[in-house]
Amino acid sequence: MTLDKGVPGMVLKVDSIGDSDLKERLMTMGLTPGIKVKVLRSAPLGDPMAIGLRSYNLAIRRKDAAHITVEEIEA
Amino acid sequence: MATYVVGLILAVIFVLAFRHVWNNFKSGKHDCCGCDACSSKAESSKKEPCHCGCGGTK
Amino acid sequence: MEMESMSVALTGNPNTGKSTIFNELTGANQKIGNWPGVTVDKKVGHVNYNGKDITIVDLPGTYSVSARSPEEKIVIDYLLENSSDLVVDVVDSSNIERNLFLTVQLLEKNIPLLIDLNMQDEAKRRGVKIDVKKLEEALGYPVLLTIARDGKSLKNMLNVFTSVSMAGYGPSDMLKAHIDKVKEIESSSLSDKEKTEKIIELRYDFIDVIMEKAVTFESAGPSMTERLDSVLANSVLAIPAFLAILYAVFQITFEWIGQPIADALEGLITEDFTDFVTEALESAEVADWMQSLIIDGIIGGVGSVIIFVPLIFILFFCLSFLDGTGYMARVAFLMDPVMRRCGLSGKAVMPLMMGFGCGVPSIMGARAMDSEKDRMLAILAAPFLTCGAKLPIMALFAAMFFPEDAANVVFAMYVVGVVMAIVSTKLLGATQFKDEGATFILELPPYRMPDMKNVLLETWDKGKGYLTKAGTIIFLGCVIIWFLGVFNSSGMVEDMSESFLASIGSAVGALFTFHGFGTWESGAAIISGILAKESVVSTIGILYGLPDISAEAEDAVETAEAMLGTGMGSAFTTMSALAFMVFSQIYTPCVTALGTIKKETNSWKWMFFAAGYMFALAWVVSLLVYQIGTALGF
Numbered sequence: 001m002t003l004d005k006g007v008p009g010m011v012l013k014v015d016s017i018g019d020s021d022l023k024e025r026l027m028t029m030g031l032t033p034g035i036k037v038k039v040l041r042s043a044p045l046g047d048p049m050a051i052g053l054r055s056y057n058l059a060i061r062r063k064d065a066a067h068i069t070v071e072e073i074e075a
Numbered sequence: 076m077a078t079y080v081v082g083l084i085l086a087v088i089f090v091l092a093f094r095h096v097w098n099n100f101k102s103g104k105h106d107c108c109g110c111d112a113c114s115s116k117a118e119s120s121k122k123e124p125c126h127c128g129c130g131g132t133k
Numbered sequence: 134m135e136m137e138s139m140s141v142a143l144t145g146n147p148n149t150g151k152s153t154i155f156n157e158l159t160g161a162n163q164k165i166g167n168w169p170g171v172t173v174d175k176k177v178g179h180v181n182y183n184g185k186d187i188t189i190v191d192l193p194g195t196y197s198v199s200a201r202s203p204e205e206k207i208v209i210d211y212l213l214e215n216s217s218d219l220v221v222d223v224v225d226s227s228n229i230e231r232n233l234f235l236t237v238q239l240l241e242k243n244i245p246l247l248i249d250l251n252m253q254d255e256a257k258r259r260g261v262k263i264d265v266k267k268l269e270e271a272l273g274y275p276v277l278l279t280i281a282r283d284g285k286s287l288k289n290m291l292n293v294f295t296s297v298s299m300a301g302y303g304p305s306d307m308l309k310a311h312i313d314k315v316k317e318i319e320s321s322s323l324s325d326k327e328k329t330e331k332i333i334e335l336r337y338d339f340i341d342v343i344m345e346k347a348v349t350f351e352s353a354g355p356s357m358t359e360r361l362d363s364v365l366a367n368s369v370l371a372i373p374a375f376l377a378i379l380y381a382v383f384q385i386t387f388e389w390i391g392q393p394i395a396d397a398l399e400g401l402i403t404e405d406f407t408d409f410v411t412e413a414l415e416s417a418e419v420a421d422w423m424q425s426l427i428i429d430g431i432i433g434g435v436g437s438v439i440i441f442v443p444l445i446f447i448l449f450f451c452l453s454f455l456d457g458t459g460y461m462a463r464v465a466f467l468m469d470p471v472m473r474r475c476g477l478s479g480k481a482v483m484p485l486m487m488g489f490g491c492g493v494p495s496i497m498g499a500r501a502m503d504s505e506k507d508r509m510l511a512i513l514a515a516p517f518l519t520c521g522a523k524l525p526i527m528a529l530f531a532a533m534f535f536p537e538d539a540a541n542v543v544f545a546m547y548v549v550g551v552v553m554a555i556v557s558t559k560l561l562g563a564t565q566f567k568d569e570g571a572t573f574i575l576e577l578p579p580y581r582m583p584d585m586k587n588v589l590l591e592t593w594d595k596g597k598g599y600l601t602k603a604g605t606i607i608f609l610g611c612v613i614i615w616f617l618g619v620f621n622s623s624g625m626v627e628d629m630s631e632s633f634l635a636s637i638g639s640a641v642g643a644l645f646t647f648h649g650f651g652t653w654e655s656g657a658a659i660i661s662g663i664l665a666k667e668s669v670v671s672t673i674g675i676l677y678g679l680p681d682i683s684a685e686a687e688d689a690v691e692t693a694e695a696m697l698g699t700g701m702g703s704a705f706t707t708m709s710a711l712a713f714m715v716f717s718q719i720y721t722p723c724v725t726a727l728g729t730i731k732k733e734t735n736s737w738k739w740m741f742f743a744a745g746y747m748f749a750l751a752w753v754v755s756l757l758v759y760q761i762g763t764a765l766g767f
Contacts, residue, residue: 022572024326027333028197029574030231035337044368045470048479050577054230055261055350057358057577059466064572077417081427089612092605 001072004065006039006049011073013037018067026068030054036073138186141294142215144208144239145223146232147194148459148578150251150281152176154223155191156587157287165594168207182291190217196231198238199329203500212244219294222246226256226263226278227579229348233340240272241312245299248276249290254283255579260353267347273305282584311339358459358579365460366577371467378460382451383547387528387540391447395440402436422625429678430615431608437674438603438667441525446596448521449490453591457583461486465575475555476562478502478573481511485554488518489547490595492726496733503572510558510566512733513743516722517554519547521599522666526717529670533701534710542714550718557750602665610661610668614675617657629676644752648716649709649759659716665723677701708767712759719751 006012014035017023030053031037040050040057048061145151155163159178166175176191192211193204200206212220222239224232229250239246250256250263265276277293279286304312318331365374385391407428414424455461461483469479477485484498492515499511519527527546531539617634619625626632635653642656654676661668677699705713721744722730731740 022574024199024329024333025201025574027330028199028234029576030234030337032334032337041362041366042368043366043467043469044371045467047470048466048573048575050362050366050466054228055259056228056231059462059469059573059575059577061469061573064574077414078420078423081414081417081419081423085426085431085612089609092608095601095605096609 001070002066003037003039003051003068003070004049004062006051006065006070008039008041010039011036012039012070013073015069015071018069020064020067022064022067026060026064029058030056031058031068037070136181136184136186138188139218139294140188140190140215141219141221142190142192142212142217143221143223144192144212144235145194145249146196146225146228146235148576149194149223149225149228149232150584151194151223152191153281153584153587154249154251154279154287154290155189156584156590157282158291159189160586161590163590168203173203173207180291183295185295187291187294195235197235198242209242212239213242219297219299220244220246221249221294223249223251225252226250227252227259227261229256229261229263230340230344233343234336236272237311237336237339240274240304240308241315245302246274247293247297247299248272248274249279250276251279251281253278253286254280255581258353259356260351262349262351264347264349268343271305271307271343271346273308274302275299307339307342311335356579361580362463362577366463366467371463375464375467378455382448382455383540383544385451386444386448387543391444394443394447398443399440402432402440406436407432422619425619426612426615430611430675433674433678434611434614434671435603435608437529437670438525438607441521441528441667441670442596442600442603444524444528445490445521445599446592448524449595450588450592452486452490453588453595454583455486456483456591457581457588459578459580462575462577466577469573476558477510477514478504478507480573480575481507481514484511485515485518488515488520490521491598492516492518492520492722493729494595496726496729499733503574506562506566509734509739510562512730513561513739514554514558516726516730516743516747517557517719518550519718520666522723523717525667525670526662527714529673530705530710530714534705534707542711546714546718549715553719553750553754599667602667606665607667607671610664611671611675614657614661614668614672618675634676645716645755647760648712648752648755649763650705650713650716652704654704655713659720662717663721663723665725666717669717673701677704708759708762711762712755715758716751716755719747719754721745721748721751 003012003014014031014033014037016033017026017031035053038052040052042049043059046062048059049065050057050059052058143151143155155176155178158180160180162180163176163178166177168175173193178189178191180187180189190211192208195202195205195208198205198209198212200209220239222236224236236246236248248268250265250268256263265278269276275293275297277290279290281287314335315332318328318335321328323331364370367374410432411424411428414427419427464486465479465482467479468482472479472481480501480503481499484495484501487498488495495515495518496512499508499515502508502511524543527543528539531542531546535542614634617637618629618632621632621636629635630653634657637660638653638655638657640656641660642651642653645651645655645659654673657676658669658672661672721727727740727744730743731737734740
């Protein structure tokens, strides 16, 4: 699945970041293949989404999250 | 007499204020929020970094 | 005895408490300048300790030094070109993993670092335990523990600054091995993009090893940030909470704290100070015209601007405070879809909020946008907002013509500004700019109690500009307006309506015949407002000789009497006053803001476009307000 499909509470493992203009910046922020991310919440209007990774929180738009493939490891 | 004294004081303040505004204009900086361009020239001519109004944002 | 001097550079991620450390160490003994060629703050401060004069440079907070943004370029250029005696990497201990990315990147470039694990208190609360010895071993560089606001830990920090000898440290074997791997990739035949990505992965691999060795996590239950976010970023409550916070800022500024101080100051200036000066001038037998210049021209004009200084400071204080708590990032988060529908990015919320203080940092702050289109649109949206200099216009008119609900009318004007910013952005977004793929990545930092010293310094720093302006450009404007108001080509005039100013003002005023304020006085005020928005009020102050702008609008009868006494009361109706407020809200930004637009867009075309376009838009909207309002019988 892709990260944008994640619902709050899900813990996911990142498989690949997918090619996009954001790739380098996302990776710099610690979103690298193999890392565990937790879906925290959606903004009131459904977008963007907040995720927790490497013990901090990051907001990204669902459109950008759609490039990131993940694997669910805990519901 | 007093008129001349007061007038002189006002004239001095006026010139100082004008110089401030003119210098700001020439160096492209402004009082409100972060001098835009304390140019590299101004930077090297003074020892301290040039000083201006409020800092602006990150 | 000549003091020994040393230089220290502070670097680190955003939200690590780096600026707090800088402010706590240097206090008021700092200067804010500019990095040559770019509009990024350069903060330099001094502190004397143990017989050493320490110069501290606070570098911009960045996540990496890949030289992608001006900030990142400044950091890496500064560190490579200047030989600071000490480079301190401030790390948020509770978020050490991502913070170490910058650390590792700097160490790869052979920059010796003193690693400061800051926010120890927060790390403890969140159950993050860092073994200092092991971290030092893993990297080969010294590690220091601090709690940003704690005096003892800051003193300890200065002790370390003055005693540490970086010569005794060098990269550990682990770090050397990591650097070798990075070099190997750099010299490989991969494409640049692949190299960059590979190296980023290598860094995090290395960080994972360090984390494994030196950091342990204990579960500490949900953090305060989690609990606050479950309300403030909650899908139902977030927007009402945001509006409530905005409303509270207004109440603090206009009702609870700012306005009462402004009222007291007003009494002091319009009564005590004016009386004192009048008496002094009379007893010194100063000529009548000179008395008029000082009392009506200068005190009347500059005074009417000074009265609003408390409001400006309180507003700046509230904005700096909110910025310090980390809440502004939530605002960007929850407003992103709204902002995107308006054609902007959620990140524009933060610079635009600054626009309520002053349009200039707002226009400069637009640099934080992720795309060029977003940046241009944010630049052109910022001037519509009610900046601190427009606030006096709104406060004055609201107090005079809407004494019953002054605060609500002022609030409504803020809303008008926001709505116009949105409408204009939509318009420009659709017509002037082609679509680019917009992006948005934003750290949501933990909530923190802002450091008061930080907030106060920032408030002073910003409010100061307003005071300086009152003493310089507003003062000049007042003197010039006064002279224009009492002379015409044949000399001094008895009646202002025969003066130069009246001729100029009536030419401009004629444009507003159908707006209900086609008087030469409003015409003159509008022109002077392009110089600086505060001038609108000071010009009105001079022209109508406002004796007593009673903003304490409890007693409507008293206010009404004061209005009648000035001629301003009869010059405007409720509706034309409203139309004037709307016009002032929207029309051509002040020359300072125009200059900033020129600088930031690097184009005269955009500057003149902004000036003309905003004037036209204001003219139309204000006309609609007046005509529709009067047609409806208000």
